[in-house]
Amino acid sequence: MKFAYSVKQKMKISVLLFCIMACTLLIRFLEDKSVKSMNESFVSMYNDRLIPATYLFYVAENAFLKKSLFERTLYGAEQAFDPAELRRELKRRNTSMDSLINKYEKTFLVKQEKDQLHELKKAIIATVEVEDKILMVAAEQGMEPARIIYNNERAKTSIETIKKLSGLMNIQKQVGEELIKDSAFMVSGSKLYSGLQVALAIVIGILIVGIVFTSNVVKISNDKFNLN
Known part of the structure; x- marks a missing residue:
């Protein structure tokens, strides 16, 4: 009877230990998954948010430089106007902007970003x-008609470009904040998994002490039985 009881207790302890081991492995798996997700989140923050934000900055810089170039040309000394040189500089700026936008387009974009x-x-x-159009009018008709077109049309398209750039930067900020929130959630999950591992370690320690104590009690009882 005592032997059967002892085997039954050991079976219970074995099953409990197996369950604890399974829980430990599951927690380990979830923790590894959480760490992987955090790493992906940080990589995405760099590759899909920080780097593209620099692309947008340089697009805005080129747009501003083109605006300054036109203003210096249209409102500077007319004798210094060189249509060919101005065209070359504008082409260089436009090529740079196209290259930056192509790079930006290859990064991960949410639907709002694609539309914007x-x-x-x-x-x-x-x-x-x-x-x-301004360059053609300036070369054929002079600076004054070109200035009128600049003030009426070029200024409007410039403002529209800046508005669209600003909209993209705001979306970048919003998506970046969401990534930070996701990372904070994953960090809290990792802390929870660590706490569970500590709790399981304590449970295992208590079980080991219990097994050792039970074994000593059984041994003392057997020794007394043998002496009798």
Whole structure:
């Protein structure tokens, strides 16, 4: 009877230990998954948010430089106007902007970004068309008609381009904040898994002490039985 009882207790302890081991492995798996997700989140923050934000910054910089170039040309000394040189500089800036936008387009974009990027590209195309028109009028009719077109048309397309860039940057900020929230959630999950591991370690320690104590009690009882 005592032997059967002892085997039954050991079976219970074995099953409990097996369950604890399974829980430990599951927690380990979930923890590894959480760490992997955090790493992916940080990589995405860099590759899909930080780097693209620099692309947008340089697009805005080129747009501002083109605006300054036109203003210096249209409102500077007329005798210093060189249409060919201006065209070369504008082409260089436009090529740089196209390259940056192509790089930005290859990063991960949410639907809002895709829509806003489409609008930005339309605004840039409209700006380039007006710039070509201003150059043609300046070369054929002089500076005054070119200034009128600049004030009436080029200024509007420039403002539209800046608005679209600003909209993209705001979306970048919103998506970045969401990634930070997700990372914070995953960190809290990792802390929970660590706490569970500590709790399981304590349970295992208590079980081991219990097994050792039970074994000593059984041994003492057997020794007394043998002496009798």
